[in-house]
Amino acid sequence: MTTLPDTPFARVDRAKVARNVARLRAHLDDLGVTWRPHVKTSKALEPTAMIFDGGTGPITVSTLAEAEFFADAGYTDILYAVGIAPGKLERVARLRRRGVDLMILLDTVAQAVAVADFVAGHGESLPVLVEIDTDGHRGGVRPDDPQLLEIARVLADGGAEVRGVMAHAGGSYFATTPQAQRDAADEERRATVDAAERLRAAGHAAPVVSVGSTPTAHAASDLTGVTEVRAGNVVFFDLVMAGIGVCAVDDLALSVVATVIGRGPDDASILTDAGWMATSSDRGTAAQAVDQHLGLVTTDEGEVLPDLLMVGASQEHGVLAIRPGVERELPDLPVGSRVRILPIHACATASQHDHYEVVAGEGEPCSERWERCRGW
């Protein structure tokens, strides 16, 4: 496929994916931990295979649809890292009967009771990770919470397998210095290892200790006691990650290609055919030191256009303007010009597309199409 796709479309630079993957792979190899990448960013087979040198390996998913999609492609070691809804256990069991070692996650006694009941009623075990709250960010039980042992007891009594613990240091996305990110990584490690030790002291095997936001995965310098890291955004990176220094803007492998279709009122803005339907309306840098609004803009050759931002969007219209507070002329981008929008949040931007148009590297034509898994 070498025809120029219609805009807007999601463009991926394969060389940048390879570079991002190699960097984290080397770091995790140094630390001696398994990489169980979260595939929810790309939801595609090809960039995931690049993490495993073309093969398969342990992965993390955000939906059972992803688990099924990757299982169909030969993946057999999968963690479904969203707290289990009891109504989904039958579908989990179906995947396990296909030979997939699918682990589930939970953090309440009520979920543990539902799993124990399910296991008792089906005569099949289920491996479970207990979610640990390391930073008060979202879900999980604190490592010293009595509920941790109560959950494990309910699971074990019912015949389910207490496989271990998992944490997502979501607070690390707001850690803006290398030291703060190292501190978040240390805290994530300490809390999960403590929780696993408590489970083991209570007689549970709990062999798995799973950590790993993308910032903590890159910042960690010691992962003693941790068995696996789940970072996944790294395949594409985004402006949120660049904003806290986890990557450079030049590492961003995903962009949305758009066409200029006109000018806004008083010639103060440039209109494109990529609205929020193509970019998402994620505003993840709004609270960062530098707000990138809905995205940085580059030329069709990938050069960042100084101070040009996507500042507004309707469904199929993007509005580009000079960064508020900066005095500068709009660049000369006549109707029909192509530009690229660098994503604020790669997971959100990618989710607006059914597939990626892939180039081997800068200056190369679109030569591959990677399909995404969709739905739930």
Add this chain to the structure above:
Amino acid sequence: MTTLPDTPFARVDRAKVARNVARLRAHLDDLGVTWRPHVKTSKALEPTAMIFDGGTGPITVSTLAEAEFFADAGYTDILYAVGIAPGKLERVARLRRRGVDLMILLDTVAQAVAVADFVAGHGESLPVLVEIDTDGHRGGVRPDDPQLLEIARVLADGGAEVRGVMAHAGGSYFATTPQAQRDAADEERRATVDAAERLRAAGHAAPVVSVGSTPTAHAASDLTGVTEVRAGNVVFFDLVMAGIGVCAVDDLALSVVATVIGRGPDDASILTDAGWMATSSDRGTAAQAVDQHLGLVTTDEGEVLPDLLMVGASQEHGVLAIRPGVERELPDLPVGSRVRILPIHACATASQHDHYEVVAGEGEPCSERWERCRGW
């Protein structure tokens, strides 16, 4: 299909769609104008057919993929209402050769030159609407701008057809009183009719005068000189529309069904399995008098849970909490309970889904699935 779908999913109440459609249909019939609904909200055949008593009719689309999808279903009178990118003209022409009267939109001389060149090179005409800026909201030429006549001249000289004018009173979404909405509707009518008169005085036929945001379509009391209204959000409505009084919360036909999976830190929030991937992260009510954050929450029977809002989201986690500033206990929603999230912006929420699970009315099971058109 009567099995209960896994959460999260997009649920549509067909009876509410019918009621919303009937109300606007009666109003537009009273005003004596054609309804050319924008199908970008649902992007589905079934709710669109409900507007035409099961048949087809004139429609408005936001992408050429929608134009092709509806053309495949027998629609032959289509307005592509996003300023044309010159690179898309060949695809427009292919649809026209299939017998679809596809109109395009533009608002710059550069686009007019591209269209004229294309028409001259292909020996086929193209009907064009010129976008009129009625409120400085996004694109368009002001009705008194000399460029209006220049654009029309370039088109006509090149052999394209100056079919008329179109405006989208985007500013009306911020008109919070009935009078302000009527004023926006009057201004939209006046500006478009003026622009059409200028074109006619210059010798162009310009038979079409197209208006219609959802608020102005409902507020208009006189559409003299207007030939068609494009409102489309009306099929589902949303909290943005309810927030400015265009509909009631009970009119919202679309919701996202979610399952409770736990509690947040300090039991101060309820976690669900519907994150931004299911609801979008649209914050369209942030600037309204009452900020509904990421959505109102109802029981699985459709009763609004007082002061319970979706206040946060990650990809597959929703966070429900009591409205900031209100003292109230969280409702008793144990793990496994189902709730519904009413959308802030129906177009954005719907865009996160490939299909709708449809019920005939409240209390009825999901009995139909409506597929959405996707991509560009």
